[in-house]
Amino acid sequence: MSKIKIIVADDHQLFREGIIALLAKNDSLDIIGEAASANELFELMDKSVPHVVLMDISMPETNGLDAIKVAKDKYPECKFIVLTMHAEGQYVVKAVRNGAFGYLIKNADENELIAAIEAVALGKKYFNSEISQLMIGNMALEGESHKKLSxxxxxxxxxxxxxxxxxxxxxxxxxxxxxxxxxxxxxxxxxxxxxxxxxxxxxxxxxxx
Amino acid sequence: MSKIKIIVADDHQLFREGIIALLAKNDSLDIIGEAASANELFELMDKSVPHVVLMDISMPETNGLDAIKVAKDKYPECKFIVLTMHAEGQYVVKAVRNGAFGYLIKNADENELIAAIEAVALGKKYFNSEISQLMIGNMALEGESHKKLSxxxxxxxxxxxxxxxxxxxxxxxxxxxxxxxxxxxxxxxxxxxxxxxxxxxxxxxxxxx
DNA sequence: CTAGCCCTCCGTATTTATACTGACTGAAGA
DNA sequence: TCTTCAGTCAGTATAAATACGGAGGGCTAG
CATH class of the missing domain: 1.10.10.10 (Winged helix-like DNA-binding domain superfamily/Winged helix DNA-binding domain)
Structure with a gap:
């Protein structure tokens, strides 16, 4: 199988560089670009569509979850993994609804990150049990939850x-x-x-x- | 000059691994340990005191800023660089008061990180202009700020x-x-x-x- | 020991918020 | 077309908050 093409989208340059340095050690992965914002990501994807995008939630302008929704429409074959420090059910739920294929907390380890990338590249979903639990907990809350404000x-x-x-x-x-x-x-x-x-x-x- | 000994303290494993992969490329730096919490950091320091600690603010149990204060008392010769995503004046001010020698936002780049480490290892302080501005802005607020609630x-x-x-x-x-x-x-x-x-x-x- | 803060309490008058019930219009969507 | 919903407005009554301006006891740190 050919290399998995990846784009890293995160507004923290040090984190991007760290992840790239980490993934560069793996020959089956090919980082084809990095983006500090949703707009930068869209520009990169217009040039070359990756197999997998590692996406942070908190970014300036458009946030990561909304960006996934937009990008999914345009490039349905591209898979998104949310890679964030937010371990909150509401984000997980929104990520899934917006079409993310995976969700990882930044305190995952290298092995899990690579496992997630490989799984997602094959079209599988990757949500570990901790994340699944968060989602379940939040879905339960939704029943009794508020409506949106106008x-x-x-x-x-x-x-x-x-x-x-x-x-x-x-x-x-x-x-x-x-x-x-x-x-x-x-x-x-x-x-x-x-x-x-x-x-x-x-x-x-x-x-x- | 011998290698600069560094410990990375951050509760996000992926970030730690990323930073380590990044710094490993530089021969003058030696990462002697990593910690996911203040307590782990203290244990490491008891075994071997590094020249520089890269410290995140948000960590479970003791937060990074408080940890600096504690560690400073015990190992005054060790220098701390706060490495965080929080670009808020109040944190910068507290970091300085607690004895941090540097403060970097996670969207700094690799060069700035290394520059900061090298400066701090030599006993210089490293606060770029963006951070200084934040601090000034916050100090100004303090004058008109609220008293504490009983x-x-x-x-x-x-x-x-x-x-x-x-x-x-x-x-x-x-x-x-x-x-x-x-x-x-x-x-x-x-x-x-x-x-x-x-x-x-x-x-x-x-x-x- | 004195200054300062915290916690407690009071009266009066006015302004606001809340409860309850109900209704019309226009726009958007099934 | 019919339904749904946001946005608008109404009356009446009670409960609550806010603006005034005090005041005494207790505790603590300079």
């Missing part, structure tokens, strides 16, 4: 979190205070909380603000 | 953020509602915010809750 609600949420009163927000958004009230109440229902304080806390933890 | 205030804050009302909190803490009120108001003053919503937001961002 754009307008996010706007109101933002202002509420900045300490504005209902009236101030109403004036600023050119709507009645009742409307702002309704938005706030609807958000509380969606996130299953009792009052504004808890709403802000939950929103902060969900990184909405 | 234990009791933290307790109240916790309950407020869980959606409890003043009266509920008062009952739970066996004090009057006025007292709870006062605590809340005092916290708002300390954090310079206008109301509870903003208080919760700020507290969440400061990772108090």
């Amino acid at each position: 754009d307008r609600e996010m706007e109101v949420l933002e202002l509420v979190s900045e300490g504005r009163t209902t009236k101030e927000i109403a004036d600023q958004l050119f709507v009645s205070a009742r409307t702002v009230d309704t938005h706030r109440v609807n958000m509380m229902k969606k996130l299953s909380v009792q009052n504004t304080a808890e709403l802000i806390k939950k929103a902060a933890h969900l990184k909405l603000i | 234990d009791r205030e933290m307790e109240v804050l916790e309950l407020v953020s869980e959606g409890r009302t003043t009266k509920e909190i008062a009952d739970q803490l066996f004090v009057s509602a006025r007292t709870v009120d006062t605590h809340r108001v005092n916290m708002m003053k300390k954090l310079s915010v206008q109301n509870t919503a903003e208080l919760i937001k700020k507290a969440a961002h400061l990772k108090l809750i």
Whole structure:
């Protein structure tokens, strides 16, 4: 079998260089490029489509998970492995939904990384049991989870979190205070909380603000 | 000059292995060990004191910055370079205060890493201009920054953020509602915010809750 | 021992938030 | 077309938060 062509996408140069130095020791792997952002990755893929992309989640501009979704549409034959330090169920779930073939935490070891690359290159999925557990845990939560907030609600949420009163927000958004009230109440229902304080806390933890 | 002895402390095995593969190419550097936690680092240092330690901030148990402080006391001649993805002023400031000789973001390149190691091994400090700027920005903030919250205030804050009302909190803490009120108001003053919503937001961002 | 902080508590008045119920429009999608 | 949903608005009533401006006891570090 020919070499597995790989692109490493991560905004941390030292990590990219480290991974490349690590994989360079293996003759069956061929690193054809590296990217510090989703856009750089897209440019590289336009020139030459790799077999496998190692993708970080946290990157400037477009994040890794969204980038997978976009790239999957264009190059369905290319496989993505998420390689991140985020061991959180929500990310795993989103990665799978967006079409990732593998998910590795950065504290995996070299052997596991290579095993994952080889498995994924053959069209198999690679999720070790730790990751699978995270996903299961998160799926269970989803049942009782919140709905998404609308754009307008996010706007109101933002202002509420900045300490504005209902009236101030109403004036600023050119709507009645009742409307702002309704938005706030609807958000509380969606996130299953009792009052504004808890709403802000939950929103902060969900990184909405 | 003899080889510079280095220990890499980072809880992400892949990152450690990557860095080691990268530095192994350089003959003047000698990686004498790797650690996945502060305790592992301490054990290694007890056996053989390196010239330079590359240290991540986020590690299980003791974090990297605290670990530097502890290790500095025991081995004053050993130099620490913080190597992290956190480009935040508060971390830089704390690193400096705890005695770090260098601070690098993980998106530095190989040359900068080696330059930093060599500089630090000679007893020089290595903080590039980007990092220095972060530190300056943070120091400026400190002047106008918040005071710390008392234990009791933290307790109240916790309950407020869980959606409890003043009266509920008062009952739970066996004090009057006025007292709870006062605590809340005092916290708002300390954090310079206008109301509870903003208080919760700020507290969440400061990772108090 | 004094200054400063923490924790506690009080009154009054005003402003806000919350609960409950309900309804209209327009846009997007099944 | 019919449904769904976001966004808008309403009334009434109660609960809660916020703005004022004090005050005393306890503990600690300079």
